[in-house]
Amino acid sequence: MTKKVDVKKHVLVPKGQKLGEKEKEDLLQKYGISVSELPRIKKSDPMLGGMAARPGEVIKINRSSPTAGKTVFYRVVVSG
């Protein structure tokens, strides 16, 4: 009876992709921050399924927003 659901395919789960090393540096440069000041996402987050993200990498997330229509968000992968 248990059916495997891939949450990544659900409409409410926003799409994310890994940021390259260069882009990551640019991002940190832009906000004048280190990774520890970024919002976090757990490595075990189902949203990252199949992405093979390692702690320290930054995920770019394209979300739909009630105020802005579309918005980008960045989260750093942490273990757990």
Added chain:
Amino acid sequence: MEDEKPEAVAEEMELEEVKAPDAAPVERKPVEEEQVVYKQVRSVQFGLLSPKMIKKMASAKIVTPELYDKEGYPVDGGLMDIRLGVIDPGLRCKTCGSKLKECVGHFGYISLARPIIHLNFSGVILTLLRCTCRECGRILIPQDKLDKYSEKLRQYGKEKGEELLRKKIREVIQRLGNKCPHCKAKQGKVAIEKPTTFLEDEKRISPIEIRTRLEKISDADAELFGLNTKIARPEWTVLTVLPIPPVTMRPSITLETGERSEDDLTHKLGDIVRINQRLFENINAGAPEIIVEDLWDLLQYHITTFFDNEVAQLPPARHRSGQPLKTLTERIKSKEGRIRHNLAGKRTNFSARTVISPDPMLDITEVGVPEVMALKLTVPERVTQWNMGYLKKFVEKGPKKYPGANYIVRPDGKKKKLTEETIEQALEELQPGYVVERHLMDGDIAIFNRQPSLHRMSMMVHHIRVLPFKTLRLNPAVCFPYNADFDGDEMNLHIPQTEEAMAEAEILMLVQTQLISPRYGLAVIGCVQDAISGNYLLTQKSFSMGREAAIDLLARAEIPELGRLPRKETVTGKEIFSVILPEDFGFVGRSKSPEEPEVVIEGGKLVSGVMDKNNLGEGSGLLLRNIHHKYGEKKAVEFIGKVFRLGIQVLMKRGFTTTVSDTDLPEKISREVRQLLDSSSNEVNELIRQYREGQLEAFPGRTLRETLELKIMEVLNRARNEAGLIVSRSADRSSHTMIMALSGARGTTINLAQMAATVGQQALRAKRIEKGYKHRTLSCFERNDIGPEAHGFIKNCFKKGLSPPEFFFQAMVGRDSLMDTALRTPKSGYLYRRLANAMQDLKVEYDHTVRDASRRIIQFSYGEDGIDVSKSEAGKINVKRIIAEVME
């Protein structure tokens, strides 16, 4: 915040500057002259008090539970020993030599006959016992692994905190087996029996044994657990001496009868000293083990409850009257504790509170203050050579006549109360440099507030108007931001006392600065009630009046721009309204009215459209928002004031009321309604028939019964809505009830339909009423009747009156919604509190990111669109208008 219980905040912890950890904590020398020390506190560190430290900072050893001797003088070595500070006037402190109020009090100590576990550290003790060897006291991790991982552990502790670090160490040790890797001793299984009993392999470990084990832990090992052994040695968590708090923090009260009533803490300490003494005696007399242990346990109980009298596993210590003692933890904790009650919740002078009532003739930025308040509340004014005469007049009048003065303050800061007798002397004395605290007068400023202060508009600055009678008065237009009504609401008034405070308050908090809500970017102050109905009537197409009458109307509304009225015999309502619009104002908006849905203002003239709640009301529509944007807050607030008064004057001139006959329906219409109800009743019966005969098809994911319910609900709701439509279609649009509904001033067409045609289905939690007896709602219905009448459909209207079952259903729903609001208010209040506490440090930075206090990013752009709502129109930016303005 206050729910957390960090173990490091126990009372006997010591607070000291890092730079001088060995400095004597109490200054013993009597202070001869005031010494000013210019030093900055760089950091504050919390640690444990060592027995040595406790003795060092103590000025008396307490040995007897007696408080006073026969003369009523404090016993030496008793709990009220005068070396611990003074609480009686006239006496001098034996330690520092100062008098009452000067002496801050001094700690004492008692040495305990046997060691006692400190309740708040039982958790730390447990991990230490579990993670160190019972024989050699080393941490139960092999040396080679320690060398390898200790740095990593330290890092982990820094990031995650001590609690998680200890948990981690325990996890590691659990995997390593139960032999000490250093001395190969077999380890027992340590358990805790809350709150303060420790067991090893089901056998009790005495605090003496615990203390010796903790003593064996080396500094290096202790540091792995996050303990800085300079300020917190593990064995200090087991008490051998107990500090006695100074009498100044537990003063006794002398009752009228001359009897002394001691503080709860003193009572508790008395118990501790008494039991401790008995324990000493019994040990010295060589009493049997059982007796000693019993006393020991009792002492443990008393000391535990001395720290915290609300420990779950222990019965609270009580007074003779049965009421629980308030000991150390209870003094600090929760709403009535020191933090929230005394530190976060200080009381203020120069404030007032009373019932509020409306006064539409007050300016929006004014507040009416009763004269009795104005006589008590004062504003300080400094005397200069130029205002001497002016201020002398106040002093002359004294404290009882308005406007007078209550105090004068000399340049040296001495305050003098003005009375009938002192007035003359004060007048002579008065010279530049003095301060006169004069009564409140018109134009003074005050901060006006209504609780709950949920948003910043709950505290606004108003100008004072001193008025007769005894209520605070405000313009009904500002009810909305305060969420006030006049069914007995009370509000608070605060008078700023310095020029800076007044200026700051006025600039930041004046009513007009709060016009636009930062929540949704629209005006929160607008017309209400009669002001809306009045303007609605005024701006109707059919409205016109003679020019004379119009001028009279405008003058009554205190509108000075009479010259803007067109020079002709009769003027229309729209022309009258246009007088108060700014001259070059242009606007396109919408109104509720179906006949003139578009509101057009061109060149300061209302061309078409009616003014209703959509345009003038608070929290809706863009008219007020646009005026504010274009002409600034001062003009906007003036405009609101004028519209408000104009609306009211229109009604005063025309007359306005509401009557039962407004809900009368023509015979034809009521027949139509009856037919509608009958046909929907038939429809429902048909549905029920289909259901009973199994012809009804279930909705996906629903049972047959649920489907039926949904369908019935739909039919009945449709019936009510259609009845509403019929009524509003046929109703006299010039009847006052209808005018109020149409303009949005009060009531809806549904309310009208409920009075005139039918009340409709009563719903309990989004369902028809199902409660009551077995298989039926009320005993007057047959069992299993699922027809409309048996489940709360009210066919009658309020005017005709409800039948008994209908009345009952209505009462059920009424009661339910009453309960619902009563229960929801505190719930949402608590939710709000938690949210506010969680988000209070969030801030929008210059790069538009939202960050918390540690500069971590919460949002990359404020609100994801980066819009400052208070500078927007309902959260959006009107690009079209901006382009149009630029193109001009």
